[in-house]
Amino acid sequence: MKKIHFLIGALALLLGASCSKDGEMLTASLPGEEGITIGSVDTEIVLDKENASALALTLYWDATGDLVLSNPDAQVPADVVSQTLQFAAEESFAEPYEALMTTGATSVQYTVSQLNAIVSRLGFEGGAAAPLYVRMKTRLGGNSEPRYGNVLQFTVTPYFIDMSQIAIRSKDSGTDVAAIPALTDGEYAGLATISSSWLNFYFVEGDGTAWGTLNDGSAGTAFALQQTTDLTSWNCWFPEPTGCYYVTMSTSAAEWTATSIPEPTVQVDDASLAMTYHKAQDTWSCVITTTGDNAAIGLVQSGSLYNRSTGDSAPVERTLSLVAGADGAFTVADGSAASGLTAGAAGTYTLLLDLTNRSLTLAEGEVEVGGGDEEDDQWPEDPAYAVPTGDKVYIYNLDGDKNPTTVAGTLAAAGSGTYEGFIYFSAWYNFKFGDTDDASTAKFYGAAPLSDNSGLYRLYTGEDMYAIWYDDGTGAYCHVTADFNERTWSCEAVTSLEVLGSFNGYTENANEMSFDTATRTWTATIQAAEWGSGFYLRLNDDWNRCYTDLDLDGRLEFRTSSTGSEFLPAGLEADRSYRLTVDLNDPENLTYTIVADEGGEEPAPEYPETLYAYYCWKTKYAEQMASRLISTGTDGHYAGYISTSSSWDDEVHTNFVFSDSALPNDGTIYGTLSGSQFVLDTSESSYAAWFTNLGLNRVTVDLTTGSWTEEALPIAVTGTFNNWSLTANPMAFDLATLTWQATCTVPEIGDGIQIVLGDNWNYKYGGADGVLVEADNNNNIQPAETGTYLITVDLRNAGNLTYTLTKQE
Numbered sequence: 001m002k003k004i005h006f007l008i009g010a011l012a013l014l015l016g017a018s019c020s021k022d023g024e025m026l027t028a029s030l031p032g033e034e035g036i037t038i039g040s041v042d043t044e045i046v047l048d049k050e051n052a053s054a055l056a057l058t059l060y061w062d063a064t065g066d067l068v069l070s071n072p073d074a075q076v077p078a079d080v081v082s083q084t085l086q087f088a089a090e091e092s093f094a095e096p097y098e099a100l101m102t103t104g105a106t107s108v109q110y111t112v113s114q115l116n117a118i119v120s121r122l123g124f125e126g127g128a129a130a131p132l133y134v135r136m137k138t139r140l141g142g143n144s145e146p147r148y149g150n151v152l153q154f155t156v157t158p159y160f161i162d163m164s165q166i167a168i169r170s171k172d173s174g175t176d177v178a179a180i181p182a183l184t185d186g187e188y189a190g191l192a193t194i195s196s197s198w199l200n201f202y203f204v205e206g207d208g209t210a211w212g213t214l215n216d217g218s219a220g221t222a223f224a225l226q227q228t229t230d231l232t233s234w235n236c237w238f239p240e241p242t243g244c245y246y247v248t249m250s251t252s253a254a255e256w257t258a259t260s261i262p263e264p265t266v267q268v269d270d271a272s273l274a275m276t277y278h279k280a281q282d283t284w285s286c287v288i289t290t291t292g293d294n295a296a297i298g299l300v301q302s303g304s305l306y307n308r309s310t311g312d313s314a315p316v317e318r319t320l321s322l323v324a325g326a327d328g329a330f331t332v333a334d335g336s337a338a339s340g341l342t343a344g345a346a347g348t349y350t351l352l353l354d355l356t357n358r359s360l361t362l363a364e365g366e367v368e369v370g371g372g373d374e375e376d377d378q379w380p381e382d383p384a385y386a387v388p389t390g391d392k393v394y395i396y397n398l399d400g401d402k403n404p405t406t407v408a409g410t411l412a413a414a415g416s417g418t419y420e421g422f423i424y425f426s427a428w429y430n431f432k433f434g435d436t437d438d439a440s441t442a443k444f445y446g447a448a449p450l451s452d453n454s455g456l457y458r459l460y461t462g463e464d465m466y467a468i469w470y471d472d473g474t475g476a477y478c479h480v481t482a483d484f485n486e487r488t489w490s491c492e493a494v495t496s497l498e499v500l501g502s503f504n505g506y507t508e509n510a511n512e513m514s515f516d517t518a519t520r521t522w523t524a525t526i527q528a529a530e531w532g533s534g535f536y537l538r539l540n541d542d543w544n545r546c547y548t549d550l551d552l553d554g555r556l557e558f559r560t561s562s563t564g565s566e567f568l569p570a571g572l573e574a575d576r577s578y579r580l581t582v583d584l585n586d587p588e589n590l591t592y593t594i595v596a597d598e599g600g601e602e603p604a605p606e607y608p609e610t611l612y613a614y615y616c617w618k619t620k621y622a623e624q625m626a627s628r629l630i631s632t633g634t635d636g637h638y639a640g641y642i643s644t645s646s647s648w649d650d651e652v653h654t655n656f657v658f659s660d661s662a663l664p665n666d667g668t669i670y671g672t673l674s675g676s677q678f679v680l681d682t683s684e685s686s687y688a689a690w691f692t693n694l695g696l697n698r699v700t701v702d703l704t705t706g707s708w709t710e711e712a713l714p715i716a717v718t719g720t721f722n723n724w725s726l727t728a729n730p731m732a733f734d735l736a737t738l739t740w741q742a743t744c745t746v747p748e749i750g751d752g753i754q755i756v757l758g759d760n761w762n763y764k765y766g767g768a769d770g771v772l773v774e775a776d777n778n779n780n781i782q783p784a785e786t787g788t789y790l791i792t793v794d795l796r797n798a799g800n801l802t803y804t805l806t807k808q809e
Helices: 110-123
Strands: 004-008 014-019 025-029 038-040 044-046 055-061 081-088 097-099 107-111 128-142 154-158 165-170 175-183 187-194 202-206 210-216 220-228 243-250 254-263 265-266 271-274 276-278 281-290 300-306 318-326 331-335 347-354 361-364 393-400 404-415 418-425 430-434 444-447 476-483 488-493 497-500 514-516 521-526 536-540 544-546 558-559 578-583 593-594 608-618 622-631 637-643 656-659 667-674 676-681 696-701 709-711 714-720 733-734 739-746 752-755 761-767 771-774 787-794 802-807
Touching: 055 739, 097 110, 107 110, 165 187, 175 243, 187 331, 187 578, 254 318, 265 281, 393 418, 404 430, 404 476, 521 714, 544 787, 558 752, 608 637, 622 656, 622 696, 714 739, 752 787, 771 802
Parallel strands: 004 055, 044 154
Antiparallel strands: 004 038, 014 025, 055 107, 081 097, 081 128, 128 154, 165 175, 165 202, 175 187, 187 243, 202 210, 210 220, 220 254, 243 254, 254 300, 265 271, 276 281, 281 347, 300 318, 318 331, 347 361, 393 404, 393 430, 404 418, 418 476, 430 444, 476 488, 497 536, 514 521, 521 578, 536 544, 544 558, 578 593, 608 622, 608 656, 622 637, 637 696, 656 667, 667 676, 676 709, 696 709, 714 752, 733 739, 739 787, 752 761, 761 771, 787 802
């Protein structure tokens, strides 16, 4: 796929008129007389579905339609000038696709999927190259005649889009749970089986257009829809009942409905028989026996209708009927209607309602539908599965592609094929098990790949495995068990660890230990007038889950009873305070230390050399490193650059956290306090950080005061070639590579090129050999020759800012 950058020249047109308050005629116009001039580096784009999120097209323009008024004292709305990009399959622009530009914007970007959706709506065929025409339409107010700029023509080869159905895509797993067929363009209706109560999902059309619930940013409206590009928030949801639903969805009305039919029924010979669901085949079946010839088969269903009026908890009754058509097809009709199915001679038949192939058939005899209703058959085949035989299994961190990278924790063998241990899980933490601590040789175990997330606790080794995740929005220290014989795992949050014994009269909650998220250890201060027989540790308020050290070797052992579990370390003095620290992270070496609490001043804090920023969900679960901040030379102070997506709909690339670890979701994680955007907080109740202005920001962090600052910066390429303009060649952020890019034509090299951040020359960089340095006008970037260049700048590592110049042929 070729990545194309276009420059749209200055806008100019004479616009409409209005009257000022004193009766004079007020004339509004844009400076200049020429229309838009469009230039391009290349004229061919081949779109690849495998790179749907990659950047395909960037458009720039260097004027935003500033008004010239005959009365300079008159006031006009800031958005009185509108700019609209038009895309068309014909040069006449008879039926264009239009995209309204944001007021004040000077550029716009389209990903592969977005551009593919545009040309598909214009009627382009998948796999076939066709001309696409683009121009800018500018209008003053709603009643004036628009002015059109010059036309750019280039060739686009889209990939095929199937608009014959709309997907119901699970928010949690990101996979399609069901698909609803299209009745007409943008109107969908059909049956779907929903296996999870309150399933969160999005509607996704074949061209990638996604629909979530209508919201005002603080509350959503059930069954009302709006388009979205963010498949992480403001999702739609099904009501509580599971089973079969008749779903309708209208893009024109922007709403959907769901009629719950938990178990479809078949009526024959005055009897009503419930159908059985076979999950693996997504098919409902019912074996029926007729006592007479030519028995009519009834398929009238009593359902509960949920829609925008009823909400998700007060449905109204609704009757639907399944009506058979030709070649196994069927429709769903309102009210009671004949199915059109009739059995032949008296005997046994099987009715099959196949939701995958959308067919309704009546077969003679009893037809076996394999899988789905047997517990073992619901899981995908896993012929390469094997039970680990080592003394340990390992919990692995995952990269952005869900590939295992480094070991995060360890479980020790508790029996043949069973393992257990403790680990801290951050919110929604993703991981996989491995049978060795070497990622290059380990056999990995993930979750069974089922779209409704029911495979979360089913261990699976196929290449299509899902990542396993900690299913909670709040991080916790957990006790994890894995039974590879049964192919299951489980975890339990450690909600309390307390010190009990004769020294405190076995008083519950008297000596609760606190958990340190940085060191992953538990601590408590204990003191006693008399130590008696000592103490033990009790987990989660359970008297049958205790830890002790009866042989006094500094290592804890698990006991299933508190009776006889007390131990007394040597040297404890009456009426003296001690600091007890417990480390449960190595399952083969559960340790504790107990030292006298001498009081006094706290030691000076130690700060890391580098601070990292990670793109994350609002839950603070990190997905990808955004930046490395370096020390400013003062302990605990850091600075660097962080770039974001241009849209708040992209949750991951507009939220971030700081961390002292080079691994995501590890070490000390710094979020922000609610209502205090620039105050850092390491507690579980903290929030992901965000910027006031999206784009490029210079960031400083002060860990000594727990605060950070932002400085929003435009970024541009400048030099002799554009008369050192800071607006002629702005750079755009490419989410696929996390770099800033611009295409520039350099007719003369002159004094070279600088990369400038800020509209007041705040930070300017020159450089050589691909490395950026602070510019002093003697070290500007020097292209080898004149020509057109794609300039790419990587600001992710404050200690090593880099650039590339790619000559365009």
